Amino acid sequence: MFHSAPKLTLISKPVFTEPAHLPVHWLGESSDGERLAEFAGRLCYMSQRNPANRQTREYLENIKRQGHGSVLEHANYSVLAEGISRSLTHELVRHRAGWGYSQLSQRYVDESEAHFVIPPAILDDPALEKSWKSQMETAQKVYVELVEQLMERYSWVADKVHRRKMAREAARGVLPNSTETKIVMTGNARAWRTMLELRSSEGAELEIRRFAVAALRLMQEEAPGFFSDFEIYTADDRREAARIAYHKV
Numbered sequence: 502m503f504h505s506a507p508k509l510t511l512i513s514k515p516v517f518t519e520p521a522h523l524p525v526h527w528l529g530e531s532s533d534g535e536r537l538a539e540f541a542g543r544l545c546y547m548s549q550r551n552p553a554n555r556q557t558r559e560y561l562e563n564i565k566r567q568g569h570g571s572v573l574e575h576a577n578y579s580v581l582a583e584g585i586s587r588s589l590t591h592e593l594v595r596h597r598a599g600w601g602y603s604q605l606s607q608r609y610v611d612e613s614e615a616h617f618v619i620p621p622a623i624l625d626d627p628a629l630e631k632s633w634k635s636q637m638e639t640a641q642k643v644y645v646e647l648v649e650q651l652m653e654r655y656s657w658v659a660d661k662v663h664r665r666k667m668a669r670e671a672a673r674g675v676l677p678n679s680t681e682t683k684i685v686m687t688g689n690a691r692a693w694r695t696m697l698e699l700r701s702s703e704g705a706e707l708e709i710r711r712f713a714v715a716a717l718r719l720m721q722e723e724a725p726g727f728f729s730d731f732e733i734y735t736a737d738d739r740r741e742a743a744r745i746a747y748h749k750v
């Protein structure tokens with residue numbers, strides 16, 4: 502099977518429990534994650550009274566403008582990402598600060614029926630797709646043959662789970678970068694902002710850029726107070742990209 506777009510599912514978000522002895526004068530619409538960050542920010546100055554009468558999302562706008570990124574670190578979001586390639590996750594996991602990852606293991610999981618992700622630059626060009634798909638099919642066929650041969654070669658290994666792992670970890674060497682993978686990624690709102698800024702920009706590789714724009718939409722819907730300063734636009738290369746208003750180094 503071939504994938505032509507990522508599938509992203511938000512699987513975890515903050516649940517905020519306001520301490521009864523420090524109530525905040527909340528204003529405006531907000532999610533638990535946004536209220537958690539506002540609560541943490543207000544604690545610094547004990548300004549729970551909300552003297553400026555700011556709505557939560559106005560308050561967070563000011564936090565972003567001033568670059569008080571640490572306040573955003575309290576809110577963590579987990580996303581299950583599927584329909585993305587191993588080359589994409591190779592780049593994704595370079596984002597370390599504030600991130601946790603768990604990715605499908607090619608040593609344990611049988612890839613005989615692996616899926617592949619069509620690189621965006623190849624997508625919708627019949628000739629390019631044909632040539633690319635034939636390479637994927639060949640690689641998969643060789644993978645299956647290698648696993649069988651390796652299972653034979655190491656038939657003396659009594660533990661079958663271990664033998665399979667030995668076979669798969671060697672055979673995966675012929676699987677291409679385009680092999681589909683799945684990853685659970687958890688990051689705090691500050692870490693998400695940094696990753697999304699870098700990977701949704703025009704300089705990013707096309708597949709991770711498409712992924713970052715999709716992730717940005719998901720996060721903007723969940724917690725606009727953290728991501729409202731990103732603007733999605735169509736770049737000169739006719740693909741979507743995003744830019745950020747409040748860049749933080």
Ligand SMILES: Cc1cc2nc3c(=O)[nH]c(=O)nc-3n(C[C@H](O)[C@H](O)[C@H](O)COP(=O)(O)OP(=O)(O)OC[C@H]3O[C@@H](n4cnc5c(N)ncnc54)[C@H](O)[C@@H]3O)c2cc1C
Nearest residue numbers: 592594595596597598599600692695699700704705706750
């Ligand atoms: C368009 C693009 C092209 C790229 N090309 C390449 C490439 O060709 N080759 C390649 O290897 N990588 C490449 N990268 C990856 C890049 O070098 C970074 O690894 C990646 O963007 C993650 O950034 P980061 O290290 O700032 O992220 P994080 O690890 O999440 O760090 C975030 C921030 O935390 C701070 N920080 C984190 N760790 C430390 C530390 N140990 N010491 C001090 N401060 C720290 C820094 O301020 C850092 O910016 C590319 C990235 C992009 C966006």
